[in-house]
Amino acid sequence: MSEPGTPARKGKGKYELDERLQSYKGVWVFVEHERGAVHPVSWELIGEGRKLADQLGVPLSGVVLGAPGLPTRRFCEEAFFHGADHCYLIEDAVLANYRNEPFTRGLTSLVETFKPEILLLGATTQGRDLAGSVATTLKTGLTADCTGLAIDPENRGLAASRPTFGGSLLCTILTLNYRPQMATVRPRVMAMPDRDASRRGTITEHPLGMIETDIVTKVLEYIPDNRQDTPQLPFADIIVAGGRGLKKPENFQLVWDLAMVLGAEVGASRPVVQAGWVEADRQVGQSGKTVRPKLYIAAGISGAVQHRVGMEGADVIVAINNDAGAPIFDFATYGIVGNAMTLLPALTEAFRQHIAMARVAS
Amino acid sequence: MHIVVCIKQVPDSAQIRVHPVTNTIMRQGVPAIVNPYDLFALEEALRLKDRHGGRVTVLTMGPPQAEDALRKCLTFGADEAILVTDRAFAGADTLATSYALAAAIRNIDRDAAVDLVFTGKQTIDGDTAQVGPGIAKRLDLQLLTYVSRVEQVDIAQRRLRVQRRAEGGVQVLETRLPCLITMLEGTNEMRFASMDNMFRAARCAVRIWDREAAGISDVSKIGLKGSPTVVSKVFAPQARARRAELIEAEGDAPRDLALTLINKLFTRNPKLRDAIVAQPS
Ligand SMILES: Cc1cc2nc3c(=O)[nH]c(=O)nc-3n(C[C@H](O)[C@H](O)[C@H](O)COP(=O)(O)OP(=O)(O)OC[C@H]3O[C@@H](n4cnc5c(N)ncnc54)[C@H](O)[C@@H]3O)c2cc1C
Ligand SMILES: Nc1ncnc2c1ncn2[C@@H]1O[C@H](COP(=O)(O)O)[C@@H](O)[C@H]1O
Numbered sequence: 001m002s003e004p005g006t007p008a009r010k011g012k013g014k015y016e017l018d019e020r021l022q023s024y025k026g027v028w029v030f031v032e033h034e035r036g037a038v039h040p041v042s043w044e045l046i047g048e049g050r051k052l053a054d055q056l057g058v059p060l061s062g063v064v065l066g067a068p069g070l071p072t073r074r075f076c077e078e079a080f081f082h083g084a085d086h087c088y089l090i091e092d093a094v095l096a097n098y099r100n101e102p103f104t105r106g107l108t109s110l111v112e113t114f115k116p117e118i119l120l121l122g123a124t125t126q127g128r129d130l131a132g133s134v135a136t137t138l139k140t141g142l143t144a145d146c147t148g149l150a151i152d153p154e155n156r157g158l159a160a161s162r163p164t165f166g167g168s169l170l171c172t173i174l175t176l177n178y179r180p181q182m183a184t185v186r187p188r189v190m191a192m193p194d195r196d197a198s199r200r201g202t203i204t205e206h207p208l209g210m211i212e213t214d215i216v217t218k219v220l221e222y223i224p225d226n227r228q229d230t231p232q233l234p235f236a237d238i239i240v241a242g243g244r245g246l247k248k249p250e251n252f253q254l255v256w257d258l259a260m261v262l263g264a265e266v267g268a269s270r271p272v273v274q275a276g277w278v279e280a281d282r283q284v285g286q287s288g289k290t291v292r293p294k295l296y297i298a299a300g301i302s303g304a305v306q307h308r309v310g311m312e313g314a315d316v317i318v319a320i321n322n323d324a325g326a327p328i329f330d331f332a333t334y335g336i337v338g339n340a341m342t343l344l345p346a347l348t349e350a351f352r353q354h355i356a357m358a359r360v361a362s
Numbered sequence: 363m364h365i366v367v368c369i370k371q372v373p374d375s376a377q378i379r380v381h382p383v384t385n386t387i388m389r390q391g392v393p394a395i396v397n398p399y400d401l402f403a404l405e406e407a408l409r410l411k412d413r414h415g416g417r418v419t420v421l422t423m424g425p426p427q428a429e430d431a432l433r434k435c436l437t438f439g440a441d442e443a444i445l446v447t448d449r450a451f452a453g454a455d456t457l458a459t460s461y462a463l464a465a466a467i468r469n470i471d472r473d474a475a476v477d478l479v480f481t482g483k484q485t486i487d488g489d490t491a492q493v494g495p496g497i498a499k500r501l502d503l504q505l506l507t508y509v510s511r512v513e514q515v516d517i518a519q520r521r522l523r524v525q526r527r528a529e530g531g532v533q534v535l536e537t538r539l540p541c542l543i544t545m546l547e548g549t550n551e552m553r554f555a556s557m558d559n560m561f562r563a564a565r566c567a568v569r570i571w572d573r574e575a576a577g578i579s580d581v582s583k584i585g586l587k588g589s590p591t592v593v594s595k596v597f598a599p600q601a602r603a604r605r606a607e608l609i610e611a612e613g614d615a616p617r618d619l620a621l622t623l624i625n626k627l628f629t630r631n632p633k634l635r636d637a638i639v640a641q642p643s
Contacts, residue, residue, distance in 0.1 A: 100495075125507065128491050128495075128507070129495060129507040131495075132492040132496055136499040137499055140457075141589075142456065142457075144489065164593075165375070165487075169599075170598070171594075171597070172595045174591065174594045176591075177590075178590035216538050217538075218535065218536045219534070220536050222534070223531055223534070225531050237637065295627075315631075315634075316627065329605060333606060334606055334607050334608075334626065336609045339616075343616050346619065347623070349620070
């Protein structure tokens with residue numbers, strides 16, 4: 001993106017799209033999968049892509065690349081259930097594992113043949129690897145880690161917003177006389193759309209035109225992470241998070257105690273992670289994880305923008321902070337002004353009793 | 363082995379402040395540092411040099427003062443430094459940046475063939491992770507992103523094996539040299555600058571290339587002109603209309619506050635209550 005802070009003149013006002021670019025139509029979402037499962041970010045993007053496509057009055061397509069033997073048709077069906085009208089499918093044995101070279105070739109070839117105006121990918125290790133390569137191959141614009149996507153009413157172009165300057169400000173980025181307009185979005189930034197299993201769509205198959213000996217890089221092995229050991233913060237329904245307001249590492253145990261009673265994951269603000277009170281995997285925010293729980297309890301967290309962008313998608317936010325002027329009260333659902341060191345144990349106890357009673361009653 | 367490491371000078375974002383009233387960035391006095399992610403790339407390159415011999419060239423595109431960042435890299439043990447700087451590069455987005463850096467690397471390669479290019483995972487100011495893949499595509503190099511470990515380099519066979527962070531696991535990849543690696547953070551620890559290197563860095567001449575010296579003739583590919591994306595506006599995050607509903611209780615006893623909160627929370631979100639009660643204890 002351009003040097004932040006210097007909005008370019010050419011970004012303003014109406015402009016005429018080159019004739020050869022006017023044939024680019026439709027919104028596409030790259031459907032990412034690994035080990036036989038689609039990454040949820042793809043469905044989140046289908047949900048967001050649906051809105052953009054409706055606004056433009058164009059179809060929404062999923063793009064599925066994979067090897068025969070993988071459930072690629074089921075992935076297409078799932079894309080329809082989540083809102084896509086159509087899918088492009090490339091099936092080829094060399095697409096068995098994600099690799100940059102064949103995936104770049106496949107996606108680039110689809111774009112050149114079918115010309116979408118907008119192409120969205122998840123900002124995951126796979127999506128970013130692929131997006132950067134495809135955008136450079138196509139010589140078009142790519143905006144990373146967007147937090148908001150909209151259609152610029154004047155030019156029918158994609159207006160992609162993302163944090164800038166370490167997250168204290170946002171900027172909107174346009175891709176002018178280039179197509180497709182590409183963007184990546186982090187998991188959990190967009191809401192998961194409703195799944196409707198009665199929705200149907202059509203599939204267009206496309207050849208890859210590559211054989212294994214064309215491809216230089218080989219996957220020798222894939223070592224899956226031990227899921228038990230890695231916190232699954234982005235997909236947790238309930239998160240209890242603590243910040244610097246807890247003062248001492250020992251006090252962080254109060255967060256764990258409440259989380260235990262609620263069956264919640266534990267999150268943290270950056271200073272707490274940097275001080276080594278909890279693992280880096282638990283950091284919520286711009287340089288940590290984006291989360292979307294049903295309930296987020298923040299204790300001793302001020303609510304700085306960089307933290308806020310990672311958690312404001314929560315359905316309900318409860319803030320505990322002894323400073324009534326803390327910014328977190330500007331966007332939390334419920335606030336308790338008070339000392340986290342006494343309130344956390346009180347909450348743990350009250351929740352414990354409530355749950356015990358409810359279980360006895362049922 | 364000849365390794366090029368692309369580094370960028372960035373403002374230390376931990377020290378950037380936004381003016382509370384005007385919403386403008388207060389840059390004064392914010393120190394410039396080497397992009398922290400790039401140090402993992404540099405250290406990995408230096409380790410390969412320690413093991414296999416050869417040399418490490420650090421490369422940056424930026425304003426004249428970016429020379430300081432290059433000197434910093436020399437103190438850690440890089441052999442040579444090149445600054446690509448020209449007014450024509452101003453306003454470059456990632457596509458234009460990768461064009462200029464790729465041109466410079468081609469130039470370096472003509473002098474002494476390049477076996478490996480390293481970049482950081484991403485910058486802390488641009489934060490896109492796009493420049494590395496962009497350079498690889500432009501130079502037709504094999505691309506290895508998010509590398510957590512360089513397992514093996516076989517210079518005679520021109521082969522390389524790495525571990526790459528993928529979604530939900532680690533890929534072990536084997537490829538051919540030359541290739542481009544974007545290095546994951548936290549994978550190694552930067553060495554201390556040695557006295558020798560500090561002296562050498564102070565004396566060593568940083569090579570300064572303008573557009574022409576970098577081998578770029580087509581000005582339509584660089585700077586603002588060569589950038590498909592433009593920033594149309596910069597704005598502050600919206601304040602939510604609604605402030606938090608403050609929970610109050612007689613005497614503010616923690617227990618009463620907790621009960622009041624739970625009561626409100628569960629009455630208004632019965633599904634949440636059911637989910638919490640239903641989870642296995
Ligand atoms: C580039 C960049 C990226 C960043 N990324 C992230 C990120 O991903 N995640 C993140 O969290 N931060 C991030 N930050 C840091 C962010 O700007 C804030 O500094 C950080 O979120 C503050 O953490 P905190 O709220 O825990 O600490 P503080 O801001 O120190 O707030 C502590 C709060 O606790 C309250 N408190 C004190 N005592 C008590 C008590 N006894 N009971 C209750 N409350 C109490 C205080 O009133 C205060 O509001 C980033 C910054 C930069 C520059
Ligand atoms: N101006 C630049 N000069 C040299 N290297 C750069 C420059 N910009 C980006 N890079 C490299 O590309 C990586 C990714 O940057 P970015 O795409 O901005 O997140 C960085 O970690 C650097 O290694």
